[in-house]
Amino acid sequence: MRDAEIRELPGLIGEQVRVSGWLYNARSSGKLRFLVVRDGSGYLQSVVVKPQVSERVWAEAERVTQESSLHVVGKVKEDKRAPGGVELQVEDLTIVQLCPEYPITLKEHGPDFLLNNRHLWLRSMRQHAVMRVRNELTYGIREFFHERNYVNIDSPILTPAACEGTSTLFETDYFGEKAYLTQSGQLYLEPAAAAHGKVYCFGPTFRAEKSKTRRHLMEFWMVEPEVAWMRFDGLLDLAEEFVSYLVSRVLDRCKEDLERLERDASKLELATRRPYPRIDYGEAIARLQGKGFDVKFGDDFGGDEETSLADESGKPVMITRYPAAIKAFYMEPDAADPTRALAMDMIAPEGYGEIIGGSERIGSYELLEKRIAEHDLPRDAFQWYLDIRKYGAFPHSGFGMGIERVVTWLCGLQHLREAIPYPRLLNRLYP
């Protein structure tokens, strides 16, 4: 007899194994009991037949409750009637801990209840599938960059000042000084690009905006590549290659999870095919006006406008060359029209919104100094950032991608809060 994970069982037909896990669900039919056991690697229908087991084992099978931890021992059997085609003919059953009435049933629950029980909700089949997709995505991100010789540079979480000066920051005490939780690693990445050429950071990001929409979290994860000598066109190519790689990878390796989530994979397959549409900001405004949206040149896009633009092709779309006035201070102006910034947003289809924001960065010391003044930013706090233009200035570009937004899109979720293990939302810091 050997210990086995449920994932291995199709290769162990006829063998006697012990599986350790939790009771997902139980169904009964008189002298037959079907115990569905999950162990993290899969779900296993275990069949207990009364005349074939001891009285003790039968009694245990009758009293075991949902989410009790247990060991089941038995022979692995092929059976078309079992979900997954494999089941366990139970010979022995040991309850490790009998679980009292479990709050989360297999029926519907509301979001408030589920979020208060997030530590238990993670065990549910859908949440399990989402976390596996997230895991594949984050591993794929690191592999994508590592294979292309990027160096991972971790940016600090505690920072002395606003990175962009716009969003609200979480403030904390740093031995008597004010410190803030980072809202982007980018500014710290640019110096590292001068050291290593191609770099990326990947970590948590904090925004104290009082946003209450399905597209916002107070704490979320962002991956930010930054590349020396890369110009705007190269950035668009990189973003497109990156996203199409990740979608292909998840489609390839998370088939079962996407099926459990009832995600329509054919819609994601569109995003594996390059190129993605690239729409100039001015053209985007014109198209939206043609569809009757009340937008004018100089406006930023709302959720409905983004959805409309991305749904034209069903692929992610890149909106390029935004007016400099509505973008961040560090973005390089377009040489052909300095009122425009070499900025790009990538919008996911099906209403999932902006997943990437990026730009070519300002290369000139004088221009950056001017922009810092125009935005009323404290110059002293940015001296080190200006230094990058003082000591060997170079063109460079980068973008940031929000992990939870991508997970939400890939999994076809309704809310960003399901895409992170422990979501931090407005007025919600538990568990």
Add this chain to the structure above:
RNA sequence: UCCGCAGUAGCUCAAUGGUAGAGCAUCCGGCUGUUAACCGGAGGGUUGGGGGUUCGAGCCCCUCCUGCGGAGCCA
């Protein structure tokens, strides 16, 4: 911060201003192939808090609290 919706059993939801109910979960009983199994029975309620209108309020009015969705802002 602003706008809208909601709060009834552990959970999801019903209930014309007139005796608070159902499904699931729990407990008891039945069933040798169940697939969120099914069938029968039982227990389970300060209807979010406070105030008001009324013979009578889960329902109408005021207020506060909590949650949800959206705007703004962004990934």
